[in-house]
Amino acid sequence: MAKGFINVSISGSGDVSYYLRESECLHVQSSANLSTERAELLEEWKQLERQEKMGNKDLGIRGRHDAQVRKNYTLSLPNELSAKEAANRIEAMLKETPIKDCSYSICIHRGEKDGVQNLHAHVLVNERNLITRKKDRQMIKKEFLEKEFRPKFEQAFAAERALGKDLVSRERIEPALFQSSPEVARELLRIYQEQAEKLKKIANTNSEKTSITNKQKLEVPVQKQPESNHQTQKLNLQSKKRGYVLKV
The missing domain is CATH 3.30.930.30 (BirA Bifunctional Protein; domain 2)
Known part of the structure; x- marks a missing residue:
């Protein structure tokens, strides 16, 4: 592929x-x-x-x-x-x-x-x-x-x-191969078992990464954005008009 x-x-x-x-x-x-x-x-x-x-x-x-x-x-x-x-x-x-x-x-x-x-x-x-x-x-x-x-x-x-690309398919290890070429069949079986373990580890790793990422997303605190100087000045001006001063 x-x-x-x-x-x-x-x-x-x-x-x-x-x-x-x-x-x-x-x-x-x-x-x-x-x-x-x-x-x-x-x-x-x-x-x-x-x-x-x-x-x-x-x-x-x-x-x-x-x-x-x-x-x-x-x-x-x-x-x-x-x-x-x-x-x-x-x-x-x-x-x-x-x-x-x-x-x-x-x-x-x-x-x-x-x-x-x-x-x-x-x-x-x-x-x-x-x-x-x-x-x-x-x-x-x-x-x-x-x-x-x-x-x-x-x-x-x-x-x-x-x-x-070079994965060994289980279908390639036919029973007849053990009779005609037992050494080749055993080697293919060994490779198949090794790659099966690797595939399992990769799948588990991907699953763990996904779980950690989702957990991190849930734990990220929402930070309140500080008011800009422009917003503070606007609030002070509005407060003065109403008879009091907003202190920050």
Whole structure:
């Protein structure tokens, strides 16, 4: 996973079937209002596009021919994760943002170039709030990406980013490997156990830092700002008019 990599592109009429293609899409996970079946999911995204462009009086959608139907968040992921685990982490992250109340689909892809695998996700989001039926304009702004989405994404995969790219996946240590190459299997198992301990320590450290920070925020005393000379002079003038002098 490229450190801190995140790319966002906005599409109004992109082909959703590209993100759902069987040849590369390993797993799909969507918001509760969308289907888990790819064929149905594709049709549902087409229906969302028709509503945004042509309108829907029942839902209070006016419709615009140039409407932005969805935003595509492209996220680079650690190669050692399974597609399901990666999707679960991303969805847990989305539930901490306004995206939780929108229509979204998480498409996990595994590409390959020059023998190097590239696990990544395309998160398709329609920014219309399912409760208010209005578009959340905050999600269109750059501040949402930089100050809310990106930090939560990096935090969700902080442990893997801290250890780097060369993590050993548990799936690589197959039972057959102990028969064919027992020394290699034992070495992989040792590395896996070591990195598991490191991941645990990193997670505990991050949790402790968060607790300390929150505690410090609660303990910070509120200091009363001293009155300026201008304010003091103003009070004295008002006091003289009323027949007494304010001493400070």
